[in-house]
Amino acid sequence: MRTYRVAVVGLGWAGRSIWLPRLRAHPAFEVVAAVDPEAVIRSAVGREAGDLQLLSGVDGLKGLSLDLAVVAVPNHLHHDVAKGLLLDGISVFLEKPVCLSSAEVDSLAAAERAGRATLLAGSAANFRADILALHDLRKELGHIRHLELSWIRARGVPSGDGWFTDRRYAGGGALVDLGWHLLDVAGPLLGDAEIDQIAGSVSADFVNDSSRGAVWRHDAGTGAGGDVEDTANAFLVTEDGTSVLVRASWASHEQRDVTTVAVHGSEGTARLRCTFGFSPNREDKAVLSLTCDGETVVLPVPEEPIGSEYDRQLNELPGLLADPASQGRAIEDARKTVRVIEGVYGSVQQRSGRRSA
Structure with missing residues (x-):
């Protein structure tokens, strides 16, 4: 090697x-x-x-x-x-x-x-064992009609010495941070279909609340002055009519930090409930289910230590570095994700402009 x-x-x-x-x-x-x-x-x-x-x-x-x-x-x-x-x-x-x-x-x-x-x-989300198991179900679901992806933290606003909540340095809030992972997960499920309709909303009810800091990062709290969203909601539609609902939130009224992915297809629906990231305030285990014709089956998901997705991604890097075809792939994936994020923020600004006009 x-x-x-x-x-x-x-x-x-x-x-x-x-x-x-x-x-x-x-x-x-x-x-x-x-x-x-x-x-x-x-x-x-x-x-x-x-x-x-x-x-x-x-x-x-x-x-x-x-x-x-x-x-x-x-x-x-x-x-x-x-x-x-x-x-x-x-x-x-x-x-x-x-x-x-x-x-x-x-x-x-x-x-x-x-x-x-x-x-x-x-972005390591697609290297998680539960997400890999979800992707394995894609063919059983038929034509994908709708995706629902959410990552909701109870308390998890990062400070990062303050830059995470400063738009000049972060570029955005929960949408840029957590939403990027969710859009990565959506990518393989959508295939080559381009997103051509984007609507979104954001809110900032918790970002300046010092009790909402991400304790596992040893962040004492956010303090005042954050000018990014702590919650973002987006509704997307691809050129072939597949819809995508994305919700990313650094803080909420929930008791635990929960990530959910639901994939609705013409032949069935797959649902995954788990917790992304390193927060200790998480679901006890990942639960993956498949529903077809009114019958729901809970499928086995390998248990793994928190952070194993990063080990798995690291194992892939030598092969990617050695493969000339790797050039340009990350760029094109990033192009799609950035286009969505720009579209969500653009939707918010457009609506704000209409209200102030």
């Missing part, structure tokens, strides 16, 4: 809790460097993993003969950091959201081609 030389760029919660330990433990990867502008963070990581080169900026990665950079910086930096690395010929595994606008998608596509490198996307 080839060993890939990797750098982790961004040592916030995702970089340190998800990617750095998994990469260091995986036999296919050798982590040679880590990048973060904060000296305190670099020092803490140095105590945990003293064999790494700890750098304050991505310019220090030049000359390290890297095969891959895992980028987990704040959202507004995704495009610029990934673009620079791609142009240097370094393949990039980029945490979601891949970028924040259609213009940024085009820019990353050009950088990928110019640098002859590969951009890979880091």
